[in-house]
Amino acid sequence: MTDERGDVPSLSDVQLQVYEAVATIDASGGAADIETLTHRLALPEEDLWAALSHLVDADHVHSTPDGYVLGPHDRSA
Numbered sequence: 001m002t003d004e005r006g007d008v009p010s011l012s013d014v015q016l017q018v019y020e021a022v023a024t025i026d027a028s029g030g031a032a033d034i035e036t037l038t039h040r041l042a043l044p045e046e047d048l049w050a051a052l053s054h055l056v057d058a059d060h061v062h063s064t065p066d067g068y069v070l071g072p073h074d075r076s077a
Contacts, residue, residue: 011060017041018051022061022068031067 011019021040025032037048052068055061059071 015051033067
């Protein structure tokens with residue numbers, strides 16, 4: 001994937017897949033839990049955790065008691 005988005009620069013394909021899954025769930029008012037992400041994305045668990053760790057460290061997503069939601073981002077992208 002070569003498209004660059006202003007709100008998620010420099011993400012790997014796996015990180016972008018996880019980000020987009022979280023964004024889709026967040027947009028419907030929910031939080032993405034691990035079980036849901038694992039089922040939707042069919043990624044190896046260690047890849048999912050690594051992507052989430054990077055996204056949290058980069059402030060793209062936040063961990064909540066209910067799961068992951070989007071962090072501050074540029075909705076104009």
